[in-house]
Amino acid sequence: MRINYIGISEINGPLIVLDGVSGVGYDEMCEITMGAGQRRTGRVIELDGERAVIQVFEGTHGLSLENVSTRFTGRPMELPLSKEMLGRVFDGAGNPIDGLGAVFPQEARNINGSAINPVSRKYPRSCIYTGISAIDGMSTLIRGQKLPIFSGAGMRHNEVAAQIVKQARVSGDDGEFAIVFAAMGVKNDTADFFRRDFEEAGALQRVVMFLNMASDPILERILTPRCALTAAEYLAFTLGYHVLVIMTDMTSYCEALREFSSSKGEIPSRKGYPSYLYSDLASLYERAGMIEGAPGSVTQVPVLTMPNDDITHPIPDLTGYITEGQIVLDREMDQSKLYPPITVLPSLSRLMKDGIGKGFTREDHPALSNQLFSSYAKVQEARALAGVIGEDELSETDKKYLRFGKLFEENFVRQEPDENRSIDQTLETGWQTLSVLPPDELDRVDAVLLRKYYKEDGINALRGSI
């Protein structure tokens, strides 16, 4: 029988301190029973001789020094796992909240997971078609990749994420899709939006949801992505599903981490975030991938809202250093009702180069996307120039670039939230927009491809081409 420790010696924010404890391990879970019989869970976060510091997930309100007894479980935080989790809804700490009772577990795993050995990884190569041109054409999503959406408050990142979930498929596919959805500190409306969306797409039976709402305890928020990724790893590497993990909003997660860190009295680093923010984020993002010999895959699409739309803020900054690229949404495009508001220049998919082109998508894909990037970068220069000297004063070539920019945004980037474009459609549209530019401006495409795909009259097929 395990010992019940009666009483607490200190309460400080979400933390309680117990004295006179022995035989307790770092990171161990405990159950805290209050006088009225209410139960809370906690975790050991620091051990100092016989003194244990415990974080209480549900918060410490209502706790007093006397009326409490604490029992240590002898185990780290574990999540019960089973195939039955598909279609279920859990809270941030992995407890079912859909009223359907507990999950009968096949096994239980430590939610912190362990690092995948780099030699056991399989390098991701099969691309996932999202049906969104700006992603498929310019920043292709690859199975096993972690590709975040960098957004800002009020932009339509949820719609983009939902569209990816609904339309994602892999060419020549084997194996089944599953979706793990982790909501961290989101509003109820947002969670409802996703739930409705999954339902409309008839996907609810393939979704596992972990919901930590904005009003839920922050410590639970720190557990949410870990629970979600543990479930994802189980579905992928044990059951063989191709799992797409949507995590929103990573900014709330980092804020929770900062709040927790400061309550522990840790030395803050940049903008008050703890110095281990990079390692902490990496321990989540690096759980994406494929394993040699295992059938499934974990692909992550985390969503984060950049505070003040600032891409150099520590959260997007550190995220960008860990993830394999990013999809950046743009305020101006969003405000001019351009959907999806994906700004292609800062967006990037690092794994794209090995998953597109001959044998994967189409031979002209790498050259075309390079050319679109490079030409669109010149559009920005031309626009900046036009802002200073006026459009009329621009050279003929620069005027053509302005026209190309407009056509590119209106035809290539813009699409409907339920429009699912094939990769051929995407690439054709790309070539059509390029046809406004003279061929000698296309310095990223070699002559053979240019002859084969460049059509001078391609422009006539486009919206707003007159």
Add this chain to the structure above:
Amino acid sequence: MPYEIYSVNGPVVTARGASSLAMMESVRVGGDSLMGEVVSVRGEDTVIQVYEDTAGLRPGDPVLGTGGALSVELGPGLLHNIFDGVLRPLRALEGASGAFMARGVNIGALDTEKLWDVKVLLKEGDVVAPGTVYAECKETELITHRCVSQTAGTVTSVKPGGAFTITEPLAEIKDARGKTHTLTLRQTWPIRTPRPVKNRLPINRPLITGQRVIDTLFPVAKGGCAAIPGPFGAGKTITQHQLAKWSDADIIVYLGCGERGNEMTQVLEEFSGLLDPRSGKPLLDRTVLLANTSNMPVAAREASVYTGMTVAEYYRDMGYHVAIMADSTSRWAEALREIAGRLEEMPAEEGFPAYLPSRLAEFYERAGYMVTLSGAEGSVTVIGAVSPQGGDFSEPVTQNTKRFVRTFWALDRQLAYARHFPAINWITSYSEYIDDLEPWYRETFGDQFSALRTRVSRLLLEESKLMEIVKLIGADILPDDQKLVIEAARIIRLGFLQQNAYHDTDTYVPIEKQKGMMEIYLYFYDAAKPIVDRNIPIAQLRDTGITDALIRIKYDVPNDNIALLDDYRGKIDGAVRSVLEANL
């Protein structure tokens, strides 16, 4: 009395015992014997950083000292292999614990079963000194492994050559005090101690990388240090990969420090398939890979740069030119910060510990062109990637690194957005080695090379000044001779500075072709002058298609037939003549 754990806080564990352990001593912590290292000793408390996840450790668990500093095992079998930050072989770890890393698996770096065909270079009665090469074996097809003695003495017994494992004795020597040492293929070395050398030599040879912007404009010397800072997505990793693949070092130590797991998988896959352009052998035959990905324990990340450096020095001491690529040193600095935070040390700038500059200096100063103890020449070149927060070069890691490196390849976000790769900004980058390397270039190419380089960088500089004006008032307003500068610089940017890492011909360019290309581009600039002198718009020259042809030289002229470059002089002359004639 044994030592016991007293407190646990993340990767930092405090132990108590009768007397303290030694500073920097390597220890085994808890029932799982996790690897750790003593980082501070205060009274009865000994503070230990643990290289593995500390979950489950309890106060009262045992802590065992190993009696020595954190050391790694060195010997044949390092090449063609991949290790974690404290040199545990990842393939063997996979065999022991599967695809996910387990804790407390203590496996030596080297395979103890494998037999090596050893030539023993000693005979009885020989006097051995530190630096004596006592045995040799073929480690890979490319590299002969030389065992260099770390001790002195007289040989008392010796085995004839033949097949040996790394643990079998090759010879025994007796030192001056009469103590017997056994020589095997395996040695150990404490990672934080630089390996001794006879003396340093002045730096005078470039590390040829096959990357035009590096070899020509911002070269790094063998034995020198270079830093590649850049925001995410600017191509630090690709540049490091390119250097690891193509530079003319004998040995590459590639250190993935706190970076992505998939990247290391990619390096492993790609390097296995690629052949070294000089020897035609697989690149992995000369490469040691160290992977401590971002989700592996942070303390091991801190140790990994020293591990990598020790391996590099070990091969240098055999007389090889070694290049170590550290991607990324910022992650290492962050590991320092994280551990310093856990130790509750007083933070200096941006939360980094105050000793950050001295740690950086210690690391970079282990580079150099040396005469080894055995009398051979060897070098360690360090190329460190830096990941500045928010892409802001004024942050402490970039600024302090700048003080200890002499080549600085500044990656530029704007260039990367425009898909100009490698995105090395030619205005803000620099190399202090140019003057040191001057004699080498003169010997190899005569005076021309530096003259060409100077003219090219002047043209680029002038262009960047003109572009300021163009941004304000547009290109049309410029006089024709300045338009020519812009056109020539454009050709150099697109044709010369941009290099396609994924193109078979362009990924590696011999330095002779680099020189030839510069000559052609400057020839174009000179040849086009009569056109602007006669106030003919430079656009007419562009319409002849000559500029496009010049930009495509990198693809159209094969690396093994650079004589074809000479044809371009005729083409340029022809184009200029046709423009002049059309305007008669």
